[in-house]
Amino acid sequence: MSETLHRDARVPDAMAGxxxxQAAAELFDDFSRERLKGWIQQGVLTVDGEQRRPKHKLHGGEQLLLRAELEEDTRFEPQAMTLDIVFEDDEVLVINKPAGLVVHPAAGNPDGTLLNAVLYHHPAxxxxxxxxxVHRLDKDTTGLMVVAKTLAAQAALVEQLQARSMSREYDAVVTGVMTSGGTVDAPIGRHPKDRKRQAVTGNGKPAVTHYRVTERFRHHTHVRCKLETGRTHQIRVHLAHKRFPLIGDALYGGRLKLPPGADDALKDLLRGFPRQALHARKLAFVHPASGQxxxxxxxxxxxxxMLLDYLRHDHATMR
Structure with a gap:
């Protein structure tokens, strides 16, 4: 069975040239670059109603029109896995993702992912x-994600993400004592020397993270972060850029710093914390069907x- 896909997007002036x-991959980022290229070549992804080549240079202001028949994707196998479902109806599925679960199959994780579990839970x-x-969490980040169950719901949710009207708030525990909250407005792109990492870089994509202090400890801080954009590793990169890396972040955390005078239990916990201390705690959006x-x-x-309990104990006993 196939469904007809209808998507429109205006090319921003900033994409001129x-x-x-390339522009289609940014404006319709829920599709792979290869699939979009194929649609351009087939003439079902057009520029102002006209078929163009994939290499066609844009001026800004054009209207991209996507009208394609979607066949079932048989590349990935449905797999029976336990999902922590927070909410579900005919349009959306909201789940609480555990640490260690990869969202989408890739070279290093061909199966056993959230996508495989969703296909089993909802074959359509x-x-x-x-x-x-429609959005991702890193493998070792826990918390809330929304999955669309229909094409219309997906289009609505993607539009909210692009308009920055979907609200996503995270809990993070960082190394260092923050004096106050603030905003990091710094573009993020691939690290120039390490392809596994992202970095604040002048030629990156716009990225904005707001943060506020929830609780301070002797040498650490519990913060709440709110995303305006959704770049890869955004919170991890932005807080490390501010020199407040997440506890347990092997990729961006740098050398482990243990609090002077801390007891062995806290030191062991910090040495062995198995993941970045990051949790997607709150998710808000306009429901695609009800409009609420x-x-x-x-x-x-x-x-x-447990990490916060140990830090509180250390703070209370060492003051």
């Missing part, structure tokens, strides 16, 4: 791009609760 296939997702997944704004919350997982 970009190739059509095979006809939706990326099985309805809905909000969901997920309590901190046990490992972060």
């Amino acid at each position: 970009q190739r059509l296939d 997702a095979a006809s939706i791009p990326r099985a309805g997944i 704004r809905v909000e969901y919350r997920a309590e901190l997982p046990d490992d972060m609760l």
Whole structure:
């Protein structure tokens, strides 16, 4: 069974000079670059109603029109896996993702991902791009994600992400004592020397993270972060850029700093904390069917609760 996909997007003036296939990959980022290139070549992704080549240079202001038949994607196998479902109806699925679960299959993780689990839970997702997944969390980040169960719901949620109207709030525990909250407005792109990492770089994509202090300890801080944009590793990169890396972040955390005078239990916990201390705690969006704004919350997982308890104890006993 196939469904007809209808998407429109205006090319921002800032994209003037970009190739059509490059701009399409940014404006329709829930599809792979290869699939978009194929649609351009087939003439179902047009510029102001006209077929163009993938290398066609844009001037800004053009209207991209996408009208394509979507066949079921049979590349990925449905797999029976436990999902912590916070909410579900005919349009959306909100889940609380555990640490260690990869969202989408890739070279190093061909199966056992959230996408495989969604295909098993909702087989019709095979006809939706990326099985309805519209945003991601890193493998070791816990918390809330929304998955679309229909093409219309996916289009609505993607539009909210692009308009920055979907609200996503995170809990993070960082090394260092913040004196106050603030905003990091710094573009993020691939690290120039390490392709596994992202970095604040002048030629990166715009990225904005707001943060506020929730609780201070002797040498650490519990912060709440709110995303305006959704770049890869955004919170991890931005807080490390501010020299407040997340506890347990092997990629961006740098050398481990242990609090002077801390007891062995806290030192062991900090040395062995198995992941970045980051949790997607709150998610709010306009429901695609009802038009009402809905909000969901997920309590901190046990490992972060224990970490905060140890830091409180250290703070209280060493003052």
